Amino acid sequence: MLNSRLQGFRRLFNVSTLTFRLWNFTGTATVNLLLWAAILAYLSPLSYMFATALKTNSQLSDSLAPIYPATAMTYTFQGNSYDVYEVPTEGGVKQWALVNPSRKESEFIDPAHPDLGLIHWDGSWRSLHKAYRPSVTFNNFVTLWNNIDYPNHLRNSLIVVVLAELGVLCSSIAVAYGFARFRIPGGRFLFLLCIATIMIPDSITLVPSFVIFTRVLDWNGTFLPIIVPHFFGSAIYIFLLRQNFKTIPREMDEAAMLDGAGPLRTLLSIILPQAVPVVVTVALLQFFNIWNEMRMSSLYLSSALDLRTMPFTAQAFVSYGFTAEMLQASALILIIIPVLVLFTAQRFFMQDMVVTGIEK
Amino acid sequence: MQITKSGFSIREWLHRPRGHLTMRQREGLVGFLFLLPWVLGFVLLKAIPILAALVFSFTDFKMLDPENTKFIGLTNYINILRDTSAGSSLFGSIAVLVQAVPIELGVALGLAAVFSSARVRLKGLLRTFVFMPSVIPAIALFIIVFGLVSPGSGWIERLILDPLHLPPIANLFSIFPILLALWTIGPGFLIMYGAMQSVPPEVYEAARVDGAGPINRFFSITLPMISPAIFFSLVINMISSFGGVALLDRGLPFSQSLSPMESYINAQMFSYSKLGYASALAWIMFIVVMVITLAVFRSAKYWVHFPEEEDNVEF
Numbered sequence: 134m135l136n137s138r139l140q141g142f143r144r145l146f147n148v149s150t151l152t153f154r155l156w157n158f159t160g161t162a163t164v165n166l167l168l169w170a171a172i173l174a175y176l177s178p179l180s181y182m183f184a185t186a187l188k189t190n191s192q193l194s195d196s197l198a199p200i201y202p203a204t205a206m207t208y209t210f211q212g213n214s215y216d217v218y219e220v221p222t223e224g225g226v227k228q229w230a231l232v233n234p235s236r237k238e239s240e241f242i243d244p245a246h247p248d249l250g251l252i253h254w255d256g257s258w259r260s261l262h263k264a265y266r267p268s269v270t271f272n273n274f275v276t277l278w279n280n281i282d283y284p285n286h287l288r289n290s291l292i293v294v295v296l297a298e299l300g301v302l303c304s305s306i307a308v309a310y311g312f313a314r315f316r317i318p319g320g321r322f323l324f325l326l327c328i329a330t331i332m333i334p335d336s337i338t339l340v341p342s343f344v345i346f347t348r349v350l351d352w353n354g355t356f357l358p359i360i361v362p363h364f365f366g367s368a369i370y371i372f373l374l375r376q377n378f379k380t381i382p383r384e385m386d387e388a389a390m391l392d393g394a395g396p397l398r399t400l401l402s403i404i405l406p407q408a409v410p411v412v413v414t415v416a417l418l419q420f421f422n423i424w425n426e427m428r429m430s431s432l433y434l435s436s437a438l439d440l441r442t443m444p445f446t447a448q449a450f451v452s453y454g455f456t457a458e459m460l461q462a463s464a465l466i467l468i469i470i471p472v473l474v475l476f477t478a479q480r481f482f483m484q485d486m487v488v489t490g491i492e493k
Numbered sequence: 494m495q496i497t498k499s500g501f502s503i504r505e506w507l508h509r510p511r512g513h514l515t516m517r518q519r520e521g522l523v524g525f526l527f528l529l530p531w532v533l534g535f536v537l538l539k540a541i542p543i544l545a546a547l548v549f550s551f552t553d554f555k556m557l558d559p560e561n562t563k564f565i566g567l568t569n570y571i572n573i574l575r576d577t578s579a580g581s582s583l584f585g586s587i588a589v590l591v592q593a594v595p596i597e598l599g600v601a602l603g604l605a606a607v608f609s610s611a612r613v614r615l616k617g618l619l620r621t622f623v624f625m626p627s628v629i630p631a632i633a634l635f636i637i638v639f640g641l642v643s644p645g646s647g648w649i650e651r652l653i654l655d656p657l658h659l660p661p662i663a664n665l666f667s668i669f670p671i672l673l674a675l676w677t678i679g680p681g682f683l684i685m686y687g688a689m690q691s692v693p694p695e696v697y698e699a700a701r702v703d704g705a706g707p708i709n710r711f712f713s714i715t716l717p718m719i720s721p722a723i724f725f726s727l728v729i730n731m732i733s734s735f736g737g738v739a740l741l742d743r744g745l746p747f748s749q750s751l752s753p754m755e756s757y758i759n760a761q762m763f764s765y766s767k768l769g770y771a772s773a774l775a776w777i778m779f780i781v782v783m784v785i786t787l788a789v790f791r792s793a794k795y796w797v798h799f800p801e802e803e804d805n806v807e808f
Contacts (some may be wrong), residue, residue, distance in 0.1 A: 138661075139660075161611060161612040161614075164589070164610060164613060165612065165613060165614055168607060168613060168619065169619075172619060172622050172623065175622075175623070175626075176622060176625070176626070176673070176674075178637050178638065178641050178648075178672070179637070181625075181637065181640060181641050181648050182636075182637045182640070185640060193646060194759045196645060196646065200648065200651060200652070215711065254717055276710075286676070304530035304531070305538075305688035307527045307530060308527060308528050308530055308531040310527055311524045311525070311527030311528040312528065313521055314524070315521065315523060315524020315527065316520055316521060316524070317520075317521045317524040317525050317528065318521050319710075320521075320524065320528075323528065326535070327531060327535070330535060331728075331732060331739075332728075332732060332782065332783070332784075333539060333543070333779070334735045334753075334775075334778060334779060334782050335756075336754075336758045336759075336774075336778055336779075337542070337543055337546055337775045337778070337779040338538065338539060338542035338543060338546070338770050339546075339758075339759075339762070339775065340542075340544035340546055340549060340762060340771055340772050340775065340789040341541070341542035341543075341546050341549065341772075342538065342542050343762075344545075344768070345542070348559070362538055364530065364535070365530050365531060365533055365534020365535075365537070365538060365668055365761075366530050366531045366534055368531075369729075369739070372674060388524045396523050396527070396791075397603065408559075418740060418741060421741055422629045422741065422742045423746070424630070425628075425629075425630040425631060425742065425743050425744045426742070426744040427630075427631065427632060427744040427745060427746040428744050428745065428746060428747060430746075431747055432747060434670055439799075440664060443630075444630045444631075444632045444633075444744070447630075447632045447633055447636060448632050457640055457643075457646065460636045460639075460640065461636065461637070461640060462631075463636070464633035464636040464637055465633075467630055467632065467633045468629045468630065468633045471628040471629065471630065472625060472628065472629070475621060475624065475625060475628050476621060478616065479620075479621040480617070
């Protein structure tokens, strides 16, 4: 498509094939470079997280330290350890170790030539920057692992994710099938009502459901208030699945019905095999939603801290006001799993958002 | 398929063989059984709580003292009218919506248009990169953005403001909703990009023959053709900024909700345990959300070009 258009241009302006190819290549390269630059800028906050998570606390407390993970250089001279500074001299900036600091003048030693002895330097050493060399530390992760019961949080997350997935998939698929294939009295009204429930803000149902779950059912401090609602289906998934099921030709399930298959059997053996991509998409959306879920858990598990899911591993640090590098390390641990899942499943996910993108 | 002409008719019902259901009735019954999970969920998790909230809103229901609940009429609603922080939190919520939704839609639409170019290579990988921030848990996002804007060591100050000798932003946290909105474009981007892919290439070809340039083609073909997708993205972004359940939900804990109205309701509920007052506030919010949603849906007929289909859902 692009090529035919360019051919037209070429004939119109009578340029040589080479010039034309060059121009075409330049255009493609520019578009791609700009896009890569934009996406790198877009993701740049993540690099802050990575860089900070790999830093030591002492680097962070030095406001003049470089932004990449690094350690302050030291030099051991005659059994003592001295800090190395970036010292401006006539011969350029030198990395010298500070031996005798004093207010107006100081004595340094050059780690490259210790045999030259102490070097006298006029100026305030406090105005000097410390010399750093790149180095990463994984100690933050070790500290986190020792302080937080990650296996327990992970186990809780897995329980909630597996059960909520199971619940939402079974119920939403059944309901979507009902909406897509059966002539139900008032079915259209029910479907519109179902879509309308997507718009209902959480706050309105929050107080009464809280009263029901804690006072009536006494489910406070269990996974039940978080998991059970998913067994009633989710309106937006029902919508996505129903739209997809409608694109599957009816002739196929009618043929199955004639062969004696009941509705459930038709759903399982005719509809579902053809709707694998959309089911995977819904399963992934549900995974991200449940993995990140904190609203309900923070409400109902406040008395059962050992049942809390993965996101709370990071929240603990926010509340206790931990240092920046610990916070970033805990955030890094938290995002690894959703990002890995996204990259593993991207083929399905991206393809099917395209399918469901043909919206009605 | 005609759902509207319902299968249930009195005549069929009267003439049915005794003890048997007609095919149509059977179909309706079986179909309804499949809908049962959602119908039960609707009644138990939506309808009853919403009505219960309405009842609570006329009482002075307190969490710690449920026995002494009294019916106090419209007192809660009158108090809301007097409560300036309730009003400002409502307008704060609308301000967040007005700030975030155009960014989410505009950036997503622009990126989708660039991605549609035949020149872009490695589309699959780049798409995943664009989508990636949308699956990051809210708490991690909070930590990252918090670090990024923190005065002194934050990168916004060190890498952008200081080298350009710009004065520090007085309230760095005011850019928080903007950064957050930028990192929430994933679903809208995928939906609109998908819609752009499904525009038949012949339409573009025809416009090109008629001499329409790329910009012209974008505005007079792409935008109208994908308007249902834009509408869908608008709706899901709107819902999520009001704290509803959208396609992708990051799930902020209650203590850190970004919607001022929602945090005000939560504070009334948990910090002061005034469930009656919180319910009245929630009802006000519910009405506001419904009015805005209705307005958006009403506006759809002026700018959304729904495909001509018999079984067309109002979406």
